[in-house]
Each structure stands twice: as structure tokens, then as C-alpha cells.
């Protein structure tokens with residue numbers, strides 16, 4: 228199984244901020260998007276069990292390579308980094324378009340994406356990409372397994388009350404969740420090996436995409452204002468014995484008309 | 487007259503519009519009234535009778551309902567089955583704004599639709615209002631540390647709206663329901679549903695709960711959730727959880743709040759035995775009132791709660807439940 232895993236390098240959770248241009252500041256430290264590490268782990272397990280290789284694919288600034296290095300240390304065979312100054316300020320439309328062009332140049336049976344990103348919370352790139360590539364789309368996966376005859380993929384799609392078992396022929400695009408399981412820690416050996424693994428860097432020209440058709444200039448939305456959320460007043464701290472404490476909680480909730 | 491404002495209905499297992507769908511309809515009606523535009527609801531589903539029934543229910547909220555019978559959604563993943571028909575309808579009628587719920591199904595549908603229409607999507611909307619005749623979308627970003635407002639730079643934008651943008655309210659008079667059948671020009675590969683499996687006892691959904699009682703590692707084990715459930719029941723709320731306890735298998739992932747779980751905004755969030763790690767905080771910090779029960783006075787949650795009780799949860803929570811029950815009796 229040849230699996231392409233999409234990995235977005237996002238600002239370190241808790242450190243996010245906007246730059247002066249009102250776009251997400253990507254120069255303040257990046258890490259692999261949490262949701263993408265679950266699909267990475269699932270891809271590694273699948274290739275370990277059924278043969279094949281994992282290729283990581285990211286679109287992002289130079290610093291995004293760090294997120295790829297970690298995935299290579301976890302066990303991916305190679306990585307592709309699409310990077311171009313013209314891609315700064317890209318929206319989901321540009322992201323899907325560029326990733327689609329890159330995926331068309333790769334050989335694969337499956338493409339894996341995460342449920343959403345911590346910096347954008349969009350959750351639309353994966354279905355968008357599937358539509359552009361004309362691939363079957365299996366989403367919110369909690370378990371991913373080859374079908375009985377090996378030509379299909381089966382995915383448990385989490386729903387509000389259980390799951391749907393989905394099946395489609397490969398190639399296909401699978402979007403996964405945390406329920407796939409904890410990502411492994413890179414081993415020391417993995418970290419050493421990662422240093423010699425290839426990260427191919429592709430520009431827009433390499434993908435045959437004109438710079439003026441992507442990036443901030445064609446983004447579908449524009450931030451018009453930003454504000455800080457109303458501050459919390461600071462907590463009232465209750466340290467009394469349980470019965471007194473409970474009475475104070477009840478008074479507090481009643482005063483706010485919550486009970 | 488400006489183009490119409492559309493609300494796409496998501497249906498529950500009984501084929502009724504979800505609370506989120508009702509909120510979208512109410513939002514669409516308000517936006518349309520201000521702009522002097524039409525507000526239209528769109529219902530997609532399998533079977534003429536099903537969509538007619540759902541359409542009639544949705545017409546409680548909107549003057550015009552269009553229903554599309556998409557047989558493929560019965561036993562295939564819904565987004566790929568429905569998006570081509572919806573794309574055809576959008577091309578035919580050109581609504582000014584299409585509102586879609588920011589739920590898993592809604593995001594799948596919006597992504598597929600955007601791919602077919604090559605159109606911008608504004609994601610994660612907490613509120614939508616007019617600003618200089620553009621629909622301005624308010625978003626809470628960076629885990630609630632920043633609120634931004636964005637406008638589309640293109641016509642006919644898709645907007646994903648989170649639960650709780652407005653309070654759902656029926657319209658003064660019910661609307662009309664019309665079945666339509668746009669000729670889809672594209673198709674997406676269909677994905678077969680082999681089997682639909684229901685969890686044995688599904689917990690109350692945290693998505694649109696007014697009160698959430700969430701438990702963390704402090705509850706000590708699966709049995710510890712008993713006191714959390716009792717308190718949630720006494721408050722009429724839903725049970726939430728941290729990733730630590732979901733990973734431990736004490737409670738289902740559907741109840742997880744945070745970066746890789748759900749983002750919730752209840753009126754009251756009770757965090758019991760939860761430290762308040764950043765990845766949890768991003769999922770709940772815009773809640774109306776936050777109450778924490780923790781034995782550690784230095785736990786991070788103390789910094790962003792409104793009321794903190796320092797003590798052993800097993801001493802406090804059962805007493806609180808009993809006091810609430812006594813108060814109700």
C-alpha cells in the first residue's frame with residue numbers, strides 16, 4: 228500500500244498570533260498538526276502490516292520541514308514539501324488546488340488527511356481535495372482496514388450514535404480522527420535515519436501552477452477586524468469544607484440564573 | 487432584490503431538522519429580512535416522502551423550502567451523493583449566501599460543494615451579520631484568544647456556521663415546500679455504507695447542550711464517571727470529558743472536548759478533576775460560565791474559571807448533586 232499522508236505545519240498550540248498583515252504568523256515556531264499525527268500513525272501501521280510505503284506531503288513555509296522531519300523519524304519513507312513565496316496567505320481553495328496538483332505527481336493507493344487543523348479549524352480541505360481528484364472520500368475514520376479482497380479500503384466513520392462502515396475501491400482519500408490511536412514517539416534510530424531521508428521541495432513552477440492563481444491575492448475572504456474576547460473577571464476561589472462549598476456553588480449558579 | 491440567503495438542513499436519525507439546522511434557518515431569516523432578500527431552506531435526503539416530511543418541519547422556520555430527493559444518500563456516504571445535486575441547484579438559482587452547519591456532515595458537504603463550484607468557504611462562523619452589504623462572519627480563533635471578523639471577497643460564498651450562532655425560533659407563519667430536481671452535470675464517486683452500527687447506549691450530545699459537566703483524570707476510573715453522570719442529570723446537562731479519560735477508555739470519544747475533540751459553548755461548563763491543559767481549554771473557554779472542582783489550587787484551569795472549588799471531587803460532587811435535587815423537590 229502506498230499512502231500519501233497530508234501534514235500541515237501549524238503554529239504551536241497556545242502560541243498562535245496574527246501578524247501585522249492580519250494573517251496567521253507562521254514565523255513563531257511550527258509543529259505537525261495534532262490530527263495529522265493520528266493518520267500518520269495509522270498509515271505506518273497499515274504499511275507495516277500489509278507492505279508499502281508512506282510519503283508525507285505538506286504545503287507551507289520553509290519551517291514546515293521540521294514537521295516533516297518528525298514524520299520521517301516516525302517511519303515515513305520520504306516527504307514532499309510544496310513551498311513558494313506566492314503561497315503565503317493561502318485559503319482552503321488554494322490549499323486544495325495545490326495539494327491536488329502535487330498528489331497527481333505521486334504514485335499512491337491512499338491519501339490520508341486529518342479531521343481539521345488547530346490554526347484554521349476548517350475541516351474542508353479533505354473533502355474539497357477528494358472532489359478535485361475525483362477520489363472516493365471516506366471521512367471521520369476511527370479505524371482503517373483493507374477490504375476482504377485487498378482492492379478496497381474499509382473505514383469506520385464516526386457518527387453521533389455509533390459508526391458507519393464505509394467501503395470504496397482504491398485509490399481513495401481517507402480523513403481520520405484521534406480515535407485511530409496515539410502516534411508513536413520517534414526512536415533514536417528513526418531520528419538518525421530521518422537525517423538521510425529525502426525531502427523533495429517543489430515550487431509552484433514545478434507543479435505548473437501560475438503564481439497569480441493562488442495565495443493571498445485570490446483568497447476568498449479577508450479579515451476586516453480583530454478583537455480580544457471579553458476578559459473573565461478572575462475566579463472566585465472557594466476553599467471551605469464540602470457542605471459550605473456546595474452551598475456557595477448553588478448560590479453562585481442561582482445568581483447567574485443557571486439553575 | 488439581492489440574491490437569496492439559503493440554509494441547508496441537516497436531518498437527524500428521525501429525519502427531522504437538527505437544532506443546528508433550525509438555528510441556520512433562523513439566522514438566514516434574520517439576514518434576509520435585513521437585506522430585503524428571500525430566505526430559503528434546502529432539504530436533501532433519500533425518498534420523496536422523507537424529504538417532504540423534513541421539508542414541512544423545516545417550513546416552520548422559513549418561508550420557502552426546496553426539497554431534493556437524492557436516492558444515493560440512503561446507502562452511501564451522504565456528501566458525495568448530495569453535493570452534485572446541490573451544486574446544480576446553486577448554479578441554477580444563484581443564492582447570495584449559502585449557510586451550512588459546521589458539523590461533520592456539514593463540513594463534508596461544504597468541502598465537496600466548494601470543490602464542485604470552485605467557490606470560497608468561510609469556516610467556523612460563530613455569528614454572521616451584514617457589514618456594508620457583505621455577510622461578515624465572526625470567528626473565535628486560536629482557542630478563543632482572538633475574535634476575528636471576515637468578509638468574502640467573492641460573490642455567492644459558502645459559510646459554515648457553528649452551533650449557537652442564534653437561538654432557533656419558528657417563523658410567524660409556516661412556509662411552502664416545493665420539490666425540485668436540478669439536473670446534476672457532475673458526479674462524485676459514491677462510497678457504499680456496508681453497515682450502520684449503533685452504539686449501545688448513546689450519551690446525550692455535547693454539541694448543543696446548555697449545561698456540560700465534564701470529567702477528567704481526577705475521577706479516577708470508569709466508575710468515577712458515575713458521580714459526573716449523576717450531577718449532569720441533576721442539572722439537565724450532558725457529560726463531557728478530556729482526552730486523557732477518552733484515551734483511557736473511560737468514556738466515548740463523542741464526549742471529548744478540546745483540540746482534537748469538539749468545541750463547545752454551553753451556558754455553564756463544570757470541569758471536574760480536569761487540569762485545564764491548553765488542548766482542552768481551546769474546546770471550552772468561550773463557555774458562558776466556567777466552574778471548576780479541583781484539589782490542586784495551582785491547576786491551570788483556575789486561571790480561566792469563574793468559580794473554583796478547591797477540594798476532593800468525591801466529597802463535593804455527590805453533595806452538590808444531592809443539594810440540587812433537594813432544591814428541585
Ligand SMILES: Cc1cc2nc3c(=O)[nH]c(=O)nc-3n(C[C@H](O)[C@H](O)[C@H](O)COP(=O)(O)OP(=O)(O)OC[C@H]3O[C@@H](n4cnc5c(N)ncnc54)[C@H](O)[C@@H]3O)c2cc1C
Nearest residue numbers: 261702703704728729730744745746747759761766781799
Ligand atoms: C495533539 C494533542 C491533542 C490533544 N487534544 C486534546 C483534546 O481534544 N482534549 C483534551 O482534553 N485534551 C487533549 N490533549 C491532552 C491534553 O494535553 C491533556 O493531557 C489532557 O487534557 C489532560 O486531561 P485531564 O485534565 O483529564 O488530566 P490531568 O491533566 O491529569 O488532570 C487531572 C486533574 O484532576 C485533579 N484531581 C485529581 N484527583 C482529584 C480529586 N479526587 N478531586 C479533585 N480533583 C482531582 C488534578 O489536580 C488535576 O488537575 C491533547 C494533547 C495533544 C498532544
Ligand SMILES: Nc1ncnc2c1ncn2[C@@H]1O[C@H](COP(=O)(O)O)[C@@H](O)[C@H]1O
Nearest residue numbers: 233234286340341343344349350351352
Ligand atoms: N497546507 C497543508 N499541507 C498539507 N496538508 C494540509 C494543509 N492544509 C490542510 N491539510 C490537510 O487537510 C486537513 C484538514 O485541514 P483544514 O480543512 O484546513 O482544517 C489537515 O488535517 C491536513 O491533513
